[in-house]
Amino acid sequence: MAHDPEAATDKPSALAADRRKLLLGLGIAAGGALVSSLVSERSLAVEDKTAERQVTDAPSSNRADVEQRVPFYGVHQAGIVTPRPANGMVVAFDVIADTPADFDKMLRKLTERIVFLTQGGQPPSLDRKLPPADSGILGPEVFSDNLTITVGLGDSIFENRPWLKHLKPKCLQKMTQFTNDALVAELCHGDLSLQFCANSADTNIHALRDILKNLPEYLVPRWKQEGNVPTILPDSDGHVQSARNFLGFRDGSANPHSSNEALMDEIVWVGQGDGEPEWAIGGTYQAVRIIRNFVERWDRTPLGEQERIFGRRKMSGAPMDGKTENDAPDYAKDPDGKVTRLDAHIRLANPRTPETQKNLILRRPFNYSNGVTKNGQLDQGLLFIVYQADLDRGFIAVQTRLSGEPLEEYIKPIGGGYFYVLPGARESGDYLGRKLAEAAAAGPPT
Numbered sequence: 001m002a003h004d005p006e007a008a009t010d011k012p013s014a015l016a017a018d019r020r021k022l023l024l025g026l027g028i029a030a031g032g033a034l035v036s037s038l039v040s041e042r043s044l045a046v047e048d049k050t051a052e053r054q055v056t057d058a059p060s061s062n063r064a065d066v067e068q069r070v071p072f073y074g075v076h077q078a079g080i081v082t083p084r085p086a087n088g089m090v091v092a093f094d095v096i097a098d099t100p101a102d103f104d105k106m107l108r109k110l111t112e113r114i115v116f117l118t119q120g121g122q123p124p125s126l127d128r129k130l131p132p133a134d135s136g137i138l139g140p141e142v143f144s145d146n147l148t149i150t151v152g153l154g155d156s157i158f159e160n161r162p163w164l165k166h167l168k169p170k171c172l173q174k175m176t177q178f179t180n181d182a183l184v185a186e187l188c189h190g191d192l193s194l195q196f197c198a199n200s201a202d203t204n205i206h207a208l209r210d211i212l213k214n215l216p217e218y219l220v221p222r223w224k225q226e227g228n229v230p231t232i233l234p235d236s237d238g239h240v241q242s243a244r245n246f247l248g249f250r251d252g253s254a255n256p257h258s259s260n261e262a263l264m265d266e267i268v269w270v271g272q273g274d275g276e277p278e279w280a281i282g283g284t285y286q287a288v289r290i291i292r293n294f295v296e297r298w299d300r301t302p303l304g305e306q307e308r309i310f311g312r313r314k315m316s317g318a319p320m321d322g323k324t325e326n327d328a329p330d331y332a333k334d335p336d337g338k339v340t341r342l343d344a345h346i347r348l349a350n351p352r353t354p355e356t357q358k359n360l361i362l363r364r365p366f367n368y369s370n371g372v373t374k375n376g377q378l379d380q381g382l383l384f385i386v387y388q389a390d391l392d393r394g395f396i397a398v399q400t401r402l403s404g405e406p407l408e409e410y411i412k413p414i415g416g417g418y419f420y421v422l423p424g425a426r427e428s429g430d431y432l433g434r435k436l437a438e439a440a441a442a443g444p445p446t
C-alpha cells in the first residue's frame with residue numbers, strides 16, 4: 001500500500017534528521033547564503049520539536065480558545081443567546097434544601113462556584129493533609145475556555161416545598177409523554193438543571209466535578225447527558241453554516257437570530273406583563289429532550305426520502321424550493337405540499353403563518369453518542385435544548401404539531417425535562433435566584 005510517512009504530522013523521524021543533514025550541507029555549500037540558512041535553521045527548530053513529540057503528549061490547544069470568557073453578570077444568564085461552543089452537557093439534580101435558608105445558601109454557593117469556573121483562575125493550594133481544592137484535571141490553572149453554566153429549576157422543587165409552591169412560574173409543569181415518547185424514568189425531570197457549554201468537553205466535566213465537590217449537601221445528580229457539535233470551516237467570505245446533526249442534516253438554519261435583541265425579548269425572555277412572578281423576570285423556560293436517533297435505519301433510507309422527511313436538501317440545507325440554507329420556504333405557493341410535504345418536519349414545526357409566529361422557539365441542541373444499546377445498535381441522538389418565554393406556546397405547541405410526523409420512524413425521545421432558567425445575577429455581590437430566595441423567606445402573602 002502506498003504510504004507517505006511525511007504526511008503524518010507527528011512522525012518522529014529519521015527522515016527529519018536526514019533532511020537536517022541535507023539542508024545543513026546545502027547551507028555550507030552555499031557559503032555566503034546566510035539568510036537562507038537562517039530561515040532553514042528556524043524551520044528546523046520547529047521541525048525538531050515535532051520530531052521530539054511523544055505519543056502520549058497532550059494534543060495542543062490554542063491560547064485564544066482557552067482564554068475565551070463569557071461575562072457572568074447581566075440581566076439574563078449566559079448560555080442561552082450566547083453562541084454555542086462545541087461541547088455541551090445537561091445535568092439534572094435532586095435538591096436537598098428543606099428550608100428557605102438552606103435554599104438561599106445553596107444558591108449563593110452555586111453562584112460562587114459558577115463565577116470562579118466561568119471566569120477562570122487559580123484554585124488555592126491547601127495543606128497536603130487535606131484533599132486538594134480542585135480535582136486538578138485541567139492542571140494548576142482553570143481556564144475559562146468559553147464555559148457557561150446555566151441554572152434552571154424544575155417543577156418538583158416548587159411542588160414539593162410549601163414555602164416555594166406559591167412562587168412557581170405559571171407555565172412550569174412536569175414533562176408528560178408525547179405520542180412517540182418512550183420516557184425512561186431515570187432520565188427525566190429533576191429539581192434543578194445545569195447546562196454546561198464550553199470549548200472542550202473536559203472543561204464541562206471539570207466544572208461538574210467542582211460543583212459536586214463543593215455542594216454535596218445540596219445537590220444529588222439524577223441524570224446527565226453530554227453532547228457536542230462538529231466544528232466546521234467558515235466559507236471563503238467568513239460566513240459559517242449551521243452544524244450538522246447525526247442524521248447528516250444542517251441543524252439550526254431557520255433558528256431565530258440570537259443576536260437580534262428585540263426578537264429575543266419577544267421569543268425567549270420573560271418580561272414585565274407576561275403574568276409571571278416578579279422574581280422570574282429576565283428568565284426563560286428550558287425544555288430538554290434526549291432524543292435517540294435510529295441511525296442504522298436512517299443510513300439505509302434513500303436520500304430523496306430523507307430530504308422529503310425534513311423538507312430540506314441534505315448537503316446544502318436549502319429548503320425544497322430554495323437554493324441556499326438561508327432561503328425561506330414559500331408554503332403559500334405550495335398549498336398541497338407538492339414541493340414540501342405538508343408533514344415535512346420543518347413545515348409542521350413552523351408553518352410560517354401569522355397565527356404560528358407566537359410559537360417560535362430558540363433551539364440550542366448538541367449531538368450525543370453514548371455507546372451501544374443492548375440489541376447492538378449505536379446509541380446516538382440529539383440532546384435537544386430549547387428556550388422560550390412561554391412553554392405552552394413554545395415547545396409544547398410545536399411538539400404537539402410534530403406528533404405523528406414521518407421523522408418519528410427514526411427517532412425516539414427517551415428523557416429530559418422542563419426547567420425555569422433563573423434571571424441573571426446583576427453584579428458582583430448579587431447571586432442567581434436572589435429574588436426568589438428572598439420571596440421564599442418572606443413567606444406566602446396572607
Ligand code: HEM
Nearest residue numbers: 245249250251252253254255291346349350382398399411
Ligand atoms: C432528533 C430530533 C430532531 C432532529 C434530527 C431535527 C432536525 C431538524 C432539521 C434538520 C431542521 C432543519 C434545519 C433548521 O432549521 O434547523 C429542523 C428544523 C426545526 N426543528 Fe427540528 N429536529 C428534531 C427535533 C425537533 C423537536 C423536538 C422540535 C420542537 C418540538 C423541533 C423544532 C424545529 C423547528 C422549530 C425547526 C425550524 C423550522 C423552520 O422554522 O423552518 N425539532 N429540525
